Amino acid sequence: MFAGLAHERSVDGRVYTSPEVFSAERERIFARCWSYLGHLSEIPAAGDFQRATVAGRPLIFIRHNDGQPRALLNRCAHRGAEIAGQTCGNAQRLRCPYHGWTYATDGALTQIPRPAGYSGADSPKTGDPSWALPSYPVESYRDFAFVRLQCDRSAAPLEEFLGEAREALDLMVERSPAGKLSVAGGRLAIVLRCNWKVYLENLHDGMHPPQVHASSIGAARNASRNGKPPLEASWVASNGQPLSAFGQLAVRCHPGGHSDMSGFRNEAGGEDSGYRAALDAAWGARRAEQALTRNLHNACFYPTASAHPQYMQMRRLTPLAADRTLVESWTLRAHGAPESHFLRNIRYANTIHSPSSLVKPDDAEAYRRVQQGLAGVSGHVSQHRADPGEAPGSAGTALSEEYVRAQYRAWRDYMGTRR
Amino acid sequence: MIVLDRKARVSAAQLEAAEQLLYRECELLNTARYDDWLALFSLDCRYFAPLIPGQEDVESHSSLFLENRELMRMRIRRVTHEAAHSLAGGVRASRTVGPAALRAVDSQRGDWTVERRFHMTERQGGRMRHFAGLFTYRLRFRERFMIREKRVDLIDCDAPHEPLEIFL
Ligand code: FES
Numbered sequence: 308m309f310a311g312l313a314h315e316r317s318v319d320g321r322v323y324t325s326p327e328v329f330s331a332e333r334e335r336i337f338a339r340c341w342s343y344l345g346h347l348s349e350i351p352a353a354g355d356f357q358r359a360t361v362a363g364r365p366l367i368f369i370r371h372n373d374g375q376p377r378a379l380l381n382r383c384a385h386r387g388a389e390i391a392g393q394t395c396g397n398a399q400r401l402r403c404p405y406h407g408w409t410y411a412t413d414g415a416l417t418q419i420p421r422p423a424g425y426s427g428a429d430s431p432k433t434g435d436p437s438w439a440l441p442s443y444p445v446e447s448y449r450d451f452a453f454v455r456l457q458c459d460r461s462a463a464p465l466e467e468f469l470g471e472a473r474e475a476l477d478l479m480v481e482r483s484p485a486g487k488l489s490v491a492g493g494r495l496a497i498v499l500r501c502n503w504k505v506y507l508e509n510l511h512d513g514m515h516p517p518q519v520h521a522s523s524i525g526a527a528r529n530a531s532r533n534g535k536p537p538l539e540a541s542w543v544a545s546n547g548q549p550l551s552a553f554g555q556l557a558v559r560c561h562p563g564g565h566s567d568m569s570g571f572r573n574e575a576g577g578e579d580s581g582y583r584a585a586l587d588a589a590w591g592a593r594r595a596e597q598a599l600t601r602n603l604h605n606a607c608f609y610p611t612a613s614a615h616p617q618y619m620q621m622r623r624l625t626p627l628a629a630d631r632t633l634v635e636s637w638t639l640r641a642h643g644a645p646e647s648h649f650l651r652n653i654r655y656a657n658t659i660h661s662p663s664s665l666v667k668p669d670d671a672e673a674y675r676r677v678q679q680g681l682a683g684v685s686g687h688v689s690q691h692r693a694d695p696g697e698a699p700g701s702a703g704t705a706l707s708e709e710y711v712r713a714q715y716r717a718w719r720d721y722m723g724t725r726r
Numbered sequence: 727m728i729v730l731d732r733k734a735r736v737s738a739a740q741l742e743a744a745e746q747l748l749y750r751e752c753e754l755l756n757t758a759r760y761d762d763w764l765a766l767f768s769l770d771c772r773y774f775a776p777l778i779p780g781q782e783d784v785e786s787h788s789s790l791f792l793e794n795r796e797l798m799r800m801r802i803r804r805v806t807h808e809a810a811h812s813l814a815g816g817v818r819a820s821r822t823v824g825p826a827a828l829r830a831v832d833s834q835r836g837d838w839t840v841e842r843r844f845h846m847t848e849r850q851g852g853r854m855r856h857f858a859g860l861f862t863y864r865l866r867f868r869e870r871f872m873i874r875e876k877r878v879d880l881i882d883c884d885a886p887h888e889p890l891e892i893f894l
């Protein structure tokens with residue numbers, strides 16, 4: 308049914324606009340992939356929970372009293388009311404606000420008011436697994452937790468799913484001598500008026516920054532009045548480098564639509580020697596050096612997450628509708644790293660990921676224009692651009708659209724339309 | 727201006743001057759005269775919109791907006807830049823404010839804390855958006871009043887937002 312929408316180097320614009328494609332994507336992609344739920348530090352204690360939406364399903368990401376995280380459907384088995392109303396909190400039991408059915412933090416139905424009203428084999432019963440809240444498998448890689456809604460036996464475990472894209476997560480964890488990260492400093496959340504794929508297709512787009520970001524680049528260049536620009540301005544201005552500089556950024560495509568890209572700036576250096584020694588002791592000198600200096604920008608864990616290890620940023624993507632996408636971002640604190648790193652990363656998050664970012668509106672406008680431009684008119688979207696001499700799937704640069712083609716190879720695999 | 731701080735020793739002329747300043751502050755934003763607006767702020771000023779209700783920590787917690795004068799100027803340069811694609815169709819905004827209330831006067835430094843409710847409607851990109859919350863100003867009086875800080879507490883500060891481009 309979706310055959311013919313995505314080709315090797317172009318796609319039909321309806322992949323971005325059609326509600327039918329969108330609902331098929333929910334079932335075939337988002338319900339089948341490993342979706343990023345959150346970092347385990349967000350639910351440190353038993354009963355701590357966060358809500359999430361995966362493939363359109365409302366979920367509760369909660370720590371059970373066995374210490375393990377669970378992903379439960381946030382939907383009462385009685386008449387379907389949403390049980391957890393708040394975004395986050397702590398609950399030792401989950402009690403439905405409507406008629407008071409109560410569940411344990413692993414989803415088991417533990418209490419029904421006036422049980423005498425129920426009789427017969429198929430009636431609701433406490434302790435009966437068929438009346439529990441559905442619980443989906445959660446796996447975590449170095450405390451980054453992912454969920455998979457469809458328990459497909461052939462499905463790869465998380466580590467295999469992430470493949471080499473894991474490196475971005477490793478780099479973040481290895482900024483901490485203890486290997487311990489925690490989410491800190493709040494969640495920044497932005498709504499984009501575009502299809503989720505439009506957002507992912509921009510992650511390594513080195514052709515757009517000088518053009519799209521002209522306004523913030525211009526503003527940032529004017530910001531240094533007495534010679535020394537504020538850090539914020541230098542982050543914003545780095546989009547203004549010539550295209551040839553973007554041609555130096557190496558992009559790697561991994562199986563499954565994942566990818567990453569080397570970044571411009573290297574903020575490491577002048578590390579305090581105690582920290583460096585602790586990293587060396589924990590990971591060995593080579594890995595410690597990598598953790599500090601290897602700058603992967605916008606690593607993509609297709610299709611629900613992106614990391615920016617240099618600034619310890621993790622982003623979660625939630626498609627809301629064919630033309631609306633939520634992007635949330637968190638800063639991770641590396642335990643044992645200098646506090647100044649964390650404070651700098653908060654400033655980075657404010658500058659780049661806040662809805663008030665000077666950079667973001669022009670990206671968002673470009674995405675919105677794509678969405679508007681494609682609405683109602685069928686036609687093709689080009690993804691032909693390549694680096695001279697590159698082969699499919701090979702490492703290229705930020706001037707090639709190979710990573711977009713790689714995303715569509717994964718898309719076709721999920722959607723079952725690969726020829 | 728309503729005086730909530732009963733111990734505050736303020737003159738009618740000062741109250742009038744502060745009221746005038748805050749009127750200008752909103753009206754200059756409403757009419758997009760950003761450079762004149764920035765001139766109302768002291769050199770060590772801050773523009774701050776918390777990300778969560780009651781936020782005081784701005785160093786180790788992210789903010790919706792956190793700008794010193796340099797960054798405020800940068801925002802002005804961006805929104806008035808010819809290549810600000812998102813603002814190509816123009817942006818119009820109207821801030822309607824409630825009565826200003828003098829919450830406190832710092833007895834040491836003489837800084838005033840003034841707050842007032844606001845509602846803002848913004849038209850941009852073919853749509854209308856609404857914002858509501860509390861403006862809190864810290865004013866410093868030297869020869870005249872200057873704004874040391876404008877704090878904007880949106881009632882939905884912790885909700886997802888579409889890009890926020892102009893000052894609230
Ligand atoms: S809907 Fe939950 S108890 Fe009735």
Ligand SMILES: [Fe+2]
Binds near residue numbers: 519520670
């Ligand atoms: Fe961009």
